[in-house]
Amino acid sequence: MYTKPVCGWVFCLGCCLWLLSGSVQAAPRGQKDTGILTATRLADADADGVSDGSDLCPGTPVGMAVNAYGCPLSQSSCDYTTSTVTLLSAGGSAGSTVTTRYVLANNVGTILQISPTASFTGLTGTATYMAVAITYDGVVTNLSVGSTLSAVSASCLDLSDALVFKACIAPVPTCDYQVGATIVLTSAGGSTGAGVKTSYVLTDATGKLISVSATPSFSTMGLVAGAYSAYGLTYTDDASIVNLVANGTATLSQVTASCLIVSTGLSLTLCGGCKTSCVPILISRLR
Template identity: 70%
Template sequence: MTVEWVADSDADGVDDAIDLCPGTPANTEVNDYGCPIDLPGCDYTTSTVTLASTGGSSGSAVSTRYVLADNSGVILQINPTASFTGLSGTATYMALALTYEGAVSNLQVGNLLSDVSASCMDWSNALVFKACVQAPVTCDYQIGQTITLRAAGGSTGPGTRTSYVLTDATGKLVKVSSAPSFSTADLTAGTYMAYALTYTDDNSIANLVANGTNTISQVTASCLAKSPALSLTICGCPTAVCVPLIVSRVR
């Protein structure tokens, strides 16, 4: 029997020879490369991350590529500079520099870091970072524009009535209209929901008032049909209001 001693300086279960993140804190969950699978906080909130790179070999026969991999070691990007673009969502990444001479094999997006090989090559230690990139907000309307919607179907004729309701994200009635349109001049930026309410015209409708407290779920009638909610995102700043100064004599 041959007993081989394996060095694991940070006791993370990954041999020092293949550990791309030496010195990992104790009790950290790591991947096959000895790097943290997740980080508690966000290092970047932008879709482009540019890193600093120093040292390494140089020469006419030496090539360097900067590699971005996910937290399991799958290659996502390969670039000639230490900059990565198109990041989205929240994820933990590994950034590395690969220096090599001659031909290199399997240095391709979708491959694992461990698949890459060359007759002479060296990986840098991995820089692990977490990016939290919010999806861009798509605005349906800007404050000051009129919300104009299209309504189709529903009951019509004597004995029925339809009202159109705009609520905030919590369901509170913001506006009530007899037509499928709403002014945004007095609104703040945010997400709103639009509904069409069809009900019997017998004065049984209750709580259909935008008084700051009524919610869409509190609206009742002897016969009431509510359309599915239409989500609307409104962006911008409130319309400026010019208030004149009052000038008076100091006595």
């Protein structure tokens, strides 16, 4: 029987609960205990179908869908919206030959990241994760990205309870132009000849006309970062065109003429002007 300090871990999103530590006798995770301990490990206190000895998420609500480790397969609300997640931990064993690694796994227990600290980076999209602290003594096997938590083994090994969290990271927009720069586009097609005119318009995300130009280029001075669309309009030059004005209220759908053709919209994304900080220019008289 292996005697070791309580290898208890607590992960939390905003606070840390510290565990009382002491000395108990217990077999390393994955090794079979004898006598009454065997019966305890076969128990399933939260009735999720995973025995307490293998359950990394004790106390799961009844009826919740869980994975092979007794942890929820999904979370309804988002805990993080950043690509880097830093957690707090408490407890665990220590010693000259004891190693602790923090593991980020997906919702079915496949290892995604391994870190010496409770911090994980590069998260993308929306997903539910499991964070687990693994403490071992000696040589460890299968502690690698792509392996599963259940495949990790060592002569002395302990896994913390898992912290299940959901990260929702919005995709970083691809900037076509910076606010303050001039949008310069090219056009092809359209009708030409006497009595025919072409204008180009820039609309915001609601379809309102932001700019009207005789050429496929627009100033972005005074605009805010966001989504825009550019269109080419060809129409009869007989003064029948109405609402072709960037007055902040007219929309593209309100533009009419005796003969009007509107091109397919070209989506554009404007990003904030200065990427870091804007330093004002000081002008002084030369003496």
